[in-house]
Amino acid sequence: MSIRLDRFISNNASLTRSEAQRAIRTGRVSVDEATVTDPAWRVGEESSVRFEGAELGRRRLCYLMLNKPAGLVCATRDGEHRTVLDLIPGGERGGLHPAGRLDKDTTGLVLLTDDGAWSHRVTSPRGECAKVYRVGLAEPLPESARRALEQGVELRGERRPTLPAEVEVLGAREIRLTLQEGKYHQVKRMLAAVGNRVISLERERIGAISLDPALAPGAYRPLTPDEVASVGSHPSRISGQ
Numbered sequence: 001m002s003i004r005l006d007r008f009i010s011n012n013a014s015l016t017r018s019e020a021q022r023a024i025r026t027g028r029v030s031v032d033e034a035t036v037t038d039p040a041w042r043v044g045e046e047s048s049v050r051f052e053g054a055e056l057g058r059r060r061l062c063y064l065m066l067n068k069p070a071g072l073v074c075a076t077r078d079g080e081h082r083t084v085l086d087l088i089p090g091g092e093r094g095g096l097h098p099a100g101r102l103d104k105d106t107t108g109l110v111l112l113t114d115d116g117a118w119s120h121r122v123t124s125p126r127g128e129c130a131k132v133y134r135v136g137l138a139e140p141l142p143e144s145a146r147r148a149l150e151q152g153v154e155l156r157g158e159r160r161p162t163l164p165a166e167v168e169v170l171g172a173r174e175i176r177l178t179l180q181e182g183k184y185h186q187v188k189r190m191l192a193a194v195g196n197r198v199i200s201l202e203r204e205r206i207g208a209i210s211l212d213p214a215l216a217p218g219a220y221r222p223l224t225p226d227e228v229a230s231v232g233s234h235p236s237r238i239s240g241q
C-alpha cells in the first residue's frame with residue numbers, strides 16, 4: 001500500500017499539506033536518494049524519504065483498535081459531531097480512517113488505520129471478516145424470529161435478503177448476533193424486520209480481532225502483529241454456505 005508524498009511529508013515533518021507541497025516542488029525532498037518534485041508521487045512502505053537531507057524514516061503503517069463510546073461518529077471529520085478520530089492525539093492521527101462504521105449511539109470495537117487495502121479487506125462485502133454484536137432488545141425474541149434472523153430477512157429498500165447470520169441467545173432480551181456483511185444500520189433493520197427494536201448495541205469482534213476488555217470507553221491501543229495479519233488469513237465466514 002502506498003500514500004502520496006505530500007501526505008507523507010505533512011504527517012512526518014509536521015507541515016501542512018500546502019507547505020509539504022511547496023517543499024516538494026522546490027526540490028527539498030528525496031525518495032530513495034533521488035529528488036522528487038511531484039507531490040502526488042506514491043511512497044511505498046519501504047521507501048526512504050528525506051526532507052532537507054534528514055531521513056524521515058521508512059513509512060510505517062498504523063493499525064489501532066478503539067473502544068468507541070456512544071455519541072461519537074465514525075468519520076474522519078464531521079461538521080456537527082465529535083468523531084472517533086478526536087480521541088487520537090493530533091500527532092498520531094495523520095492519515096487514519098475508521099475501517100467500517102458504527103452508528104453514533106453504538107459502542108465497542110472500531111479499527112483505525114492508514115492502510116487502505118487492509119481496511120478494504122475488513123469491510124469487504126465478500127464476508128472476509130464477520131462482525132459480532134451484543135444486542136439489547138426491547139422485547140424477548142421468539143424462536144421463529146431467531147430462526148428468521150439466522151436464515152435471512154428482507155430489509156426495506158434491499159433487493160436481496162440478508163445473508164445467513166448466527167444468533168446466540170444471552171438472556172431474555174439480549175442476543176449475540178454474528179453477521180458477515182455490513183449494510184447500513186443492518187442490526188437495527190434486521191431486528192425491526194422481525195418486529196423487535198434494538199435498545200443497546202455493542203460491537204465485540206471483527207473477524208479474529210476482539211475488543212480488548214482492558215480498553216475503557218474512549219481508549220485505544222495498537223493492534224498486535226498477529227491481529228493485523230489475521231485480516232485476510234482467517235476467513236471467518238459463517239458455516240452452512
Ligand code: URA
Nearest residue numbers: 102103106185187188
Ligand atoms: N448495525 C447497526 O444497526 N448499527 C451499527 O452501528 C452497526 C451495525
